[in-house]
Amino acid sequence: TQLLEQSPQFLSIQEGENLTVYCNSSSVFSSLQWYRQEPGEGPVLLVTVVTGGEVKKLKRLTFQFGDARKDSSLHITAAQPGDTGLYLCAGADTNAGKSTFGDGTTLTVKP
Amino acid sequence: DSGVTQTPKHLITATGQRVTLRCSPRSGDLSVYWYQQSLDQGLQFLIQYYNGEERAKGNILERFSAQQFPDLHSELNLSSLELGDSALYFCASSVGAGGGETQYFGPGTRLLVL
Numbered sequence: 001t002q003l004l005e006q007s008p009q010f011l012s013i014q015e016g017e018n019l020t021v022y023c024n025s026s027s028v029f030s031s032l033q034w035y036r037q038e039p040g041e042g043p044v045l046l047v048t049v050v051t052g053g054e055v056k057k058l059k060r061l062t063f064q065f066g067d068a069r070k071d072s073s074l075h076i077t078a079a080q081p082g083d084t085g086l087y088l089c090a091g092a093d094t095n096a097g098k099s100t101f102g103d104g105t106t107l108t109v110k111p
Numbered sequence: 112d113s114g115v116t117q118t119p120k121h122l123i124t125a126t127g128q129r130v131t132l133r134c135s136p137r138s139g140d141l142s143v144y145w146y147q148q149s150l151d152q153g154l155q156f157l158i159q160y161y162n163g164e165e166r167a168k169g170n171i172l173e174r175f176s177a178q179q180f181p182d183l184h185s186e187l188n189l190s191s192l193e194l195g196d197s198a199l200y201f202c203a204s205s206v207g208a209g210g211g212e213t214q215y216f217g218p219g220t221r222l223l224v225l
Contacts, residue, residue: 031213033213033214035216040199040219040221041218041219042113042115042117042201042216042217042218042219043154043201043216044113044216045113045213045214045215045216048213088153088154090214092212092213094212098167099212099214101153101154101156102153103152103153104153
C-alpha cells in the first residue's frame with residue numbers, strides 16, 4: 001500500500017513568515033501533484049512535478065520533487081492570509097494505475 | 112475554474128433516504144473519480160469510471176453506487192443514508208484511464224443527513 005505522509009498536520013503563522021510543508025513516502029511516484037483546498041471548496045491543482053530533483057516556482061510558492069521521486073516539499077515565502085487553506089499532495093503511479101492522497105497540511109496565516 | 116461541474120452544491124436529507132449526485136467532467140476527459148471528505152478524514156477515494164466502465168474501486172460502501180453515462184457525465188447514488196454519510200463529495204476527472212494522472216476537482220456537493 002502506498003502511503004503519503006504530510007507534515008506538519010497543522011501550521012499557524014503570522015503574515016510575512018516563511019514556511020515549508022513536506023510530503024513523504026517510501027514509494028516511488030511517476031509524478032506528484034500539490035493542491036490547495038479552501039473550506040467547502042474543491043481542491044485546486046497548484047503544480048505537477050514529474051522529474052526527480054525538479055523545482056517549480058509559482059510566484060511565492062516553490063515546489064521540489066525529491067531526487068528519488070519519493071518525497072516533495074512546498075515552500076511559501078512571505079506568507080499572506082490568502083494562502084490559508086488545506087494543502088494536499090497526491091502521488092501518481094501510472095504503472096499501478098492509481099493516485100494516493102496525503103491527509104493534508106492545514107495552514108492558517110494570521111494578518 | 113477546473114471545468115468540472117457538480118450538482119447540487121448543497122443537499123439536506125433525512126436518514127434512510129436516497130440521493131443522487133451529478134458530475135460533468137472537463138471537456139475531453141474520459142475518467143471520473145468520486146471522493147468523500149469528512150471533517151475528521153482526508154479525501155477517501157470511492158470509485159473511478161473510465162469511458163463508461165468501472166475502472167477502480169476504493170472504500171465505497173455497498174449502499175453507494177455510481178455510473179458513467181455515454182455523454183461521460185457521472186452520477187453517484189447514495190441510499191439508506193446514515194448520519195455518518197454527511198460529508199463533502201467531490202468528483203474529479205482526468206484524460207486517461209491510468210488512475211495515475213493529474214486529476215481536476217469539481218467544487219463538491221455538501222451532503223447533510225439529519
